[in-house]
Amino acid sequence: KYGRTPLLWAAENGHEAVMQQLLNTDRVEINLKDKYSRTLLLWAAENGHKAVVRKLAD
Template sequence: MVALLLQGGHNPRLRDSEGRTSLSWAARNGHLGVVELLLATSDASEASDVCDYSGRSPLSWAAGNGH
């Protein structure tokens, strides 16, 4: 599903109301395959260290949730 969205032009850098991106949500919930897909796109990989409005990066979400 994520691959289809990316192929269809979905912008992986879009943020929700809390400043989280698709990468943040995938990392937070331990969806490794989705994280890898998103990081393979230049748009998402550039945002890999961007923090949400609470100051947390995708890496901090993954680590904090044991992934």
């Protein structure tokens, strides 16, 4: 719904381990945007998840 993927959900909620597992599959798009053009980085930053932001910035 709303273009939200498991990866977006993990970034938004600060689930770094889940996000890393999804990224390790090479089946997810790191530059994806939801229906409102919000990115993984935006979701993580707005919710104060610094570790997730650092991981995405690498």
